[in-house]
Amino acid sequence: DAGVTQSPTHLIKTRGQHVTLRCSPISGHKSVSWYQQVLGQGPQFIFQYYEKEERGRGNFPDRFSARQFPNYSSELNVNALLLGDSALYLCASSFPTGDTEAFFGQGTRLTVV
Amino acid sequence: AQTVTQSQPEMSVQEAETVTLSCTYDTSENNYYLFWYKQPPSRQMILVIRQEAYKQQNATENRFSVNFQKAAKSFSLKISDSQLGDTAMYFCAFMDNFGNEKLTFGTGTRLTIIP
Numbered sequence: 001d002a003g004v005t006q007s008p009t010h011l012i013k014t015r016g017q018h019v020t021l022r023c024s025p026i027s028g029h030k031s032v033s034w035y036q037q038v039l040g041q042g043p044q045f046i047f048q049y050y051e052k053e054e055r056g057r058g059n060f061p062d063r064f065s066a067r068q069f070p071n072y073s074s075e076l077n078v079n080a081l082l083l084g085d086s087a088l089y090l091c092a093s094s095f096p097t098g099d100t101e102a103f104f105g106q107g108t109r110l111t112v113v
Numbered sequence: 114a115q116t117v118t119q120s121q122p123e124m125s126v127q128e129a130e131t132v133t134l135s136c137t138y139d140t141s142e143n144n145y146y147l148f149w150y151k152q153p154p155s156r157q158m159i160l161v162i163r164q165e166a167y168k169q170q171n172a173t174e175n176r177f178s179v180n181f182q183k184a185a186k187s188f189s190l191k192i193s194d195s196q197l198g199d200t201a202m203y204f205c206a207f208m209d210n211f212g213n214e215k216l217t218f219g220t221g222t223r224l225t226i227i228p
């Protein structure tokens with residue numbers, strides 16, 4: 001079975017541009033969460049979506065948005081990119097009904113120049 | 114807000130030895146979950162072990178075990194018979210019991226197993 005897949009794996013953008021990152025959860029998983037991991041730090045929670053609805057939001061500016069599609073895949077959008085948005089963006093999926101185990105993808109490395 | 118602290122930025126140990134990674138956390142909740150995740154150079158976060166706060170018994174998974182001290186808010190990871198493949202970043206993480214599945218991570222410990 002395929003694990004959590006994220007695309008693209010690497011991305012270089014210019015300051016001020018917009019970026020869309022994509023995530024496909026494990027088959028059967030209905031919850032998707034997004035994390036930002038800046039170099040040398042632990043991941044920081046950005047969003048959680050379950051059944052296409054936002055369930056949680058971390059302390060990130062409105063430039064960050066996300067959505068979940070009927071097939072439970074998800075997109076993370078970041079507008080007006082700043083140099084400080086350079087990071088590894090991780091997606092995690094989990095099966096609902098209280099199962100706490102989150103399965104992570106390999107992430108998208110975003111570099112803003 | 115919950116916080117997770119890992120006070121050991123780096124550790125190294127000889128292959129086959131035992132190593133303990135430290136983690137403390139702060140929360141006002143009584144029911145929650147604690148995790149240790151491993152992140153090798155491939156970047157993918159892999160769950161190593163999980164502990165439910167309502168369980169007094171420490172979790173074990175093969176060579177990995179935890180020492181969970183709820184009153185002290187301490188959650189250390191012990192790796193026995195360490196192997197070269199254990200070389201990675203290790204993150205301690207907290208999840209509350211509110212169903213939003215938000216993980217709060219520490220800053221990580223870089224563990225190197227020396228042949």
